[in-house]
Amino acid sequence: MGLIKYEKRRREMNNNNILEIKDFSLAFNINNRVVKAVDEINLEIKKGEFVALVGESGCGKSLSALSILSLIPPSSKILNGEIIYNDKNLLALNIKELNRIRGNEISMIFQEPMSALNPLMKVNKQIKQAIKAHKKDDLNSKAKIYKMLNMVGLDDLDRVYNSYPHQLSGGMRQRVMIAQALINNPSLLIADEPTTALDVSVQNQILQVLKDMNEKLKNAVLFISHDLSLVKKFSDKIYVMYASMMVESSTTKDLINNPKHPYTKALLKSLPSVDKKGQVLDSITGIVPKLEDRNNNMCPFAPRCEYAKEICFNEKPKLEKMGNSCLRCHFAKELNK
């Protein structure tokens, strides 16, 4: 039985996909009510692809990323779905198998480079531990680390190598994080808003480093951000999340030029640009519903949507495929004739 299932899954899966999230839901128990923080999301990442996951704060994008490595908070509960990495369901692995994958095949960088590095440990030791944790050769680790630090755009390597994190600037620390994440040559790098805590000029540099590494080392990147204008320059594919739900996904070109979901449309309309100089910026009225107020049996965007009809408040939209994109909207066809 297991073998048949496995074969079936293989056939189903496009072999280029290294990661596939299928109908994944994650819930919290708030006031004795089950509240879905991630609601049936689907996501595919191909080998070497640069994928962006965009959404407002609190829409569940970080949680989705953390679930890939099973680093979800203990108070949350996985309701259903699979996360398949190289034919393995990551959710079914035990802690030992997970530790073999974490930092080795899938690694992750975090939002705050200030606090994501152990403040009491020198840079070289932290990176060495990443190597050692996966029992890679220890002999030429120094050369390897130097090479990696150089690749992520750091100079003055001797100083960085022997520094404590507090002796480095924010951008340098984030580069160290990237170096540490990539040292074992993972096939997937998850970047959870790596540029949020940095200023704008450093932001671009870090993104450029990620893009360069993506091209040089052929590792896929899942880039999580709330800034659509930032990711559209770099990514191959964009997933848009809104209030726990994946509302639209498409190739970057399609999504930017031809958004199909009302939320994506509104989001793109509200981006500032040079052509709109002097005009009042468009904004989406209303706010994102709070986690405990979310109702999973309706379209989460309905209260703010200008096209919303009665059905939007009563029924959860199904995932529909239109050309390159997948979206969840009751009026997908009507709106995009």
Add this chain to the structure above:
Amino acid sequence: MKDYFRNKNFLSGFIFLSFIIFIIIWGIIKLPYEINTIDISNKLADISFKHLLGTDHLGRDILSRIMVGTLLSVEIGFYVVLFGFILGTPIGALAGYYSKYVDEIIKKIIDTLMSFPGVLIALMLIAVFGTSAKNIIIALTIMSIPRFARIARGGYYSYRNSPFVLATKARGASNFRIMVIHIFHHIYGELIVTASLTFATAVLSEAGLSYLGLGIQPPNPSLGKMVSEAQSYILQKPSYVIIPSIFIIILVLGFNLLGDGINKV
């Protein structure tokens, strides 16, 4: 290290303890007199070159007895801290690092132990198992375990969800490794302070138990026992009771100041 010596608390604690260590080492190298040699004709002698701190009511040399007694106190304190640390820290670490049930259970046990007066537990144990240095160490260790466990729990609890721990997990480190290396690195300072203060408490408790006659049994010398023997002669020869008391004070104060100093720096 320079920072430590610039701190007045640490410096005075260090000086006090250096004096204690000097006394102990002197005693180990050469005791001025045999500690249990009774010389009634020379009892309650004053301070002189022959007997640097005088003699007690049986004519025994007080300095020699203090040397051995101090060593004993320090030994007991050391074992209490050592066992308290070895047993208490992992318990606290488990409670702090793993949430919910483990934490609740261990927390309740610690609270129960801490709500007991320590001396009472010691009295109970000694009443059941009899007096010996070993039993005192066991009794005082039981008192010291919750102290270490509580400090360790707080430390592990506050670092458990910190971003760098999450990042370390994402790097593929096991929970064991995170507990033993990464978080321990951050909290061992607090544990050293606790150790220092526990040491002082242990010394004091031992002196208290010996004073009550439940600790070290005569004729072996112990600072607390010496005070209790000397109190009958307090009017005839005040220095007999004052001198062991001063040693207890120096020992306890030394460790307290040292702990404070480390804490501040």
